[in-house]
Amino acid sequence: MSLIESLPRVRRLRLPRADGLIPWIVPLAIILLWQVACVTGFVSARVLPAPSDVALAGWKLLLSGELVRNIWVSFWRASVGFLIGGSIGFTFGLANGLSQLSSKLTDTTLQMVRNIPHLALIPLVILWFGIDESAKLFLVALGVFFPIYLNTLHGIRTVDPQLIEMGRIYGMTDGELFRRVIFPGALPSIFVGLRFALGIMWLTLIVAETIAASSGVGYMAMQAREFMLIDVVVLSILIYALLGKLADSASRALERLTLSWHPAFQKH
Amino acid sequence: MQEALRFRPADAEAVDQPEFVKQARLLRRDADALLRGLSLTIRGLRKSFGDNEVLRGIDLHIPAGQSVAIVGRSGCGKSTLLRLIAGLETITAGTISFGEETRAEDVRVMFQEPRLLPWARVLSNVEVGLGRERTSPDAQARADSALVEVGLDDKRAQWPAVLSGGQKQRVALARALVSRPRVLAFDEPLGALDALTRISMQRLLERVWQDQGFTAILVTHDVSEAVALADRVLVIEDGRIAHDIDVNIPRPRRRGSAELAALEGSILKNLLQGTEDTSDL
Numbered sequence: 001m002s003l004i005e006s007l008p009r010v011r012r013l014r015l016p017r018a019d020g021l022i023p024w025i026v027p028l029a030i031i032l033l034w035q036v037a038c039v040t041g042f043v044s045a046r047v048l049p050a051p052s053d054v055a056l057a058g059w060k061l062l063l064s065g066e067l068v069r070n071i072w073v074s075f076w077r078a079s080v081g082f083l084i085g086g087s088i089g090f091t092f093g094l095a096n097g098l099s100q101l102s103s104k105l106t107d108t109t110l111q112m113v114r115n116i117p118h119l120a121l122i123p124l125v126i127l128w129f130g131i132d133e134s135a136k137l138f139l140v141a142l143g144v145f146f147p148i149y150l151n152t153l154h155g156i157r158t159v160d161p162q163l164i165e166m167g168r169i170y171g172m173t174d175g176e177l178f179r180r181v182i183f184p185g186a187l188p189s190i191f192v193g194l195r196f197a198l199g200i201m202w203l204t205l206i207v208a209e210t211i212a213a214s215s216g217v218g219y220m221a222m223q224a225r226e227f228m229l230i231d232v233v234v235l236s237i238l239i240y241a242l243l244g245k246l247a248d249s250a251s252r253a254l255e256r257l258t259l260s261w262h263p264a265f266q267k268h
Numbered sequence: 269m270q271e272a273l274r275f276r277p278a279d280a281e282a283v284d285q286p287e288f289v290k291q292a293r294l295l296r297r298d299a300d301a302l303l304r305g306l307s308l309t310i311r312g313l314r315k316s317f318g319d320n321e322v323l324r325g326i327d328l329h330i331p332a333g334q335s336v337a338i339v340g341r342s343g344c345g346k347s348t349l350l351r352l353i354a355g356l357e358t359i360t361a362g363t364i365s366f367g368e369e370t371r372a373e374d375v376r377v378m379f380q381e382p383r384l385l386p387w388a389r390v391l392s393n394v395e396v397g398l399g400r401e402r403t404s405p406d407a408q409a410r411a412d413s414a415l416v417e418v419g420l421d422d423k424r425a426q427w428p429a430v431l432s433g434g435q436k437q438r439v440a441l442a443r444a445l446v447s448r449p450r451v452l453a454f455d456e457p458l459g460a461l462d463a464l465t466r467i468s469m470q471r472l473l474e475r476v477w478q479d480q481g482f483t484a485i486l487v488t489h490d491v492s493e494a495v496a497l498a499d500r501v502l503v504i505e506d507g508r509i510a511h512d513i514d515v516n517i518p519r520p521r522r523r524g525s526a527e528l529a530a531l532e533g534s535i536l537k538n539l540l541q542g543t544e545d546t547s548d549l
Contacts, residue, residue, distance in 0.1 A: 055460070162379070162383050163383055163385065165383075166379075166383040169354070169377060170396050170397060170399055170443075171373070172396075173401035181385065184385070187387075206535065259430075260427075261386055261387040261388075261427045261429065262429075
């Protein structure tokens with residue numbers, strides 16, 4: 001008994017500050033190796049520029065204001081597209097999860113559309129919207145729609161029917177039942193959809209920006225390729241990685257905040 | 269039996285601590301005195317699911333404040349009867365009537381599973397039991413006193429996930445009690461608990477029943493539980509009441525006493541009659 005009780009304490013005592021750093025050891029080591037490989041001439045600068053060169057290119061672009069402008073444009077596209085597609089997906093997920101009629105009416109159609117890879121629509125989207133902002137927003141919204149829709153629907157359909165019966169016995173109105181039982185019960189699944197959607201959001205945006213855009217991080221990378229600025233190409237890729245990581249961390253933080261009741265998120 | 273109980277392992281929950289019993293009685297003193305059970309009359313009750321007739325004509329009168337245990341083999345229709353009384357199923361034929369006009373809060377059910385909302389703290393889970401009075405200003409105080417009643421007032425701010433099985437069931441009991449129901453239906457409420465927790469929960473159920481005077485209907489497959497807790501035991505067989513037995517053993521009943529054991533034995537004998545092969549029971 002006493003041994004078991006002392007176990008978690010022992011774990012907490014070990015390297016108290018290093019815990020947060022452990023995930024960064026591997027990326028830092030890779031950068032270090034990369035730098036060494038470039039400086040020693042093992043890798044040609046034409047194939048892969050050294051991290052220091054990439055940082056330098058980033059610094060120059062930062063000073064010219066181009067970097068911030070392009071990141072902002074990409075970020076704006078990603079979030080607006082996400083909001084539009086996510087809220088439509090969420091609404092359909094709720095409607096089809098709660099109403100038989102709505103589900104019968106729309107679910108089959110949506111499942112058919114889901115099987116078309118949304119990136120296959122790029123030629124059509126360019127014909128419809130040109131290389132305007134709306135083309136990118138449309139593609140991001142379409143890509144984000146399905147994971148949110150499917151997981152919201154799944155979350156609502158799998159809420160424990162015993163809890164719903166309990167809510168009804170205790171006289172909950174439909175609104176209360178939704179607010180106190182159905183929505184919180186569906187939330188873990190909705191978060192799974194959210195994180196899938198964030199991944200798809202960046203993927204779609206990268207493809208859309210490299211094919212049809214006149215600004216944004218993807219456009220910056222394509223421009224750099226034309227001028228053989230390989231350091232800027234690598235920089236763009238790294239920026240995408242960081243933005244993706246940022247979005248994922250934000251959704252994790254939100255998850256921890258709203259799912260603190262869930263055994264998986266409880267601190268011991 | 270009593271001797272053995274003194275050596276309770278740490279995880280068996282003692283719910284009969286005298287401090288909170290006293291506390292609970294104090295809190296209850298100002299509750300209205302006219303709170304009492306409702307009588308219940310069932311006439312010619314039938315229930316079918318498709319072609320399967322589960323209840324085939326039940327006639328039953330339960331006086332106000334009585335505690336009735338319903339036993340029977342699985343599939344005999346005892347849970348269906350309870351769900352019909354609680355209004356969870358629609359009646360195929362016959363009537364169920366209470367002695368007086370009832371509010372929705374007057375009839376409460378406690379299930380085998382605690383059915384707590386995992387995303388609500390213990391106190392909010394109990395507040396759910398207030399029904400339409402959930403939003404009244406004294407909701408929290410009432411939920412608190414219901415938690416005191418089951419001895420869990422120190423857990424009010426916990427998530428249900430950290431509670432043990434017995435504690436969850438006590439929260440479910442507090443939720444059922446908080447609206448001061450006049451009929452409380454139990455559907456195998458202790459079926460999922462370990463033996464020692466069961467015994468202390470049985471004492472708790474007996475105590476709140478004696479204190480609050482509601483009409484208690486307990487569905488159980490455990491005949492010893494039925495004779496320990498109830499004034500009357502109904503044996504259901506093939507959708508009909510096969511036996512109606514009064515338990516005239518004074519309370520507090522001593523677990524394992526010869527009287528209880530004799531009664532339990534005779535009920536079990538009744539239950540096992542009609543089974544050709546009892547070797548697997």
